[in-house]
Amino acid sequence: MMLNLLGPFPLLLVLLGSWEPVHPLDDWAQSSVTVQTFMLRHLRPRPVNCQTAMPRVNLQDKRCKPKNTFLHDSLDNVVATCLLPNRTCRKGQYNCHQSANCIGMTYCCRTGGTYPNCRYSTTPQNQLYLHCFL
Numbered sequence: 441m442m443l444n445l446l447g448p449f450p451l452l453l454v455l456l457g458s459w460e461p462v463h464p465l466d467d468w469a470q471s472s473v474t475v476q477t478f479m480l481r482h483l484r485p486r487p488v489n490c491q492t493a494m495p496r497v498n499l500q501d502k503r504c505k506p507k508n509t510f511l512h513d514s515l516d517n518v519v520a521t522c523l524l525p526n527r528t529c530r531k532g533q534y535n536c537h538q539s540a541n542c543i544g545m546t547y548c549c550r551t552g553g554t555y556p557n558c559r560y561s562t563t564p565q566n567q568l569y570l571h572c573f574l
């Protein structure tokens with residue numbers, strides 16, 4: 441299941457998370473992330489505890505991913521937001537997109553441990569901006 445879900449926009453969508461705090465570039469380096477992988481890494485229907493949500497993400501690469509953002513929204517809304525005109529991000533990049541409504545997120549940051557016993561802090565957020573890679 442590749443990104444032809446995007447219909448007339450057959451471009452790769454890799455969304456790294458909200459516009460602040462800064463998100464890692466490691467997803468970006470992978471040029472063929474599928475929708476399923478994107479959803480596994482970045483979409484959950486409701487707020488999560490990072491300690492219980494991150495093991496599934498970490499299983500893919502068998503390491504403690506340093507940071508990760510889960511968006512609590514539908515894939516459709518995320519894609520729709522990323523297809524809106526771009527706005528300049530705080531740090532000067534051009535790939536921020538303002539959503540119609542604030543999007544609930546959970547920001548996970550590694551606090552220690554070694555794989556598979558990674559430890560994370562959990563920070564709920566509400567953000568108006570998404571940082572998208574198209």
Ligand SMILES: *[C@@H]1O[C@H](CO)[C@@H](O)[C@H](O)[C@H]1NC(C)=O
Pocket residue numbers: 526527528529534
């Ligand atoms: C949108 O992105 C382009 C480059 O991709 C940039 O030149 C332009 O300034 C950006 N627009 C805004 C409002 O940041």
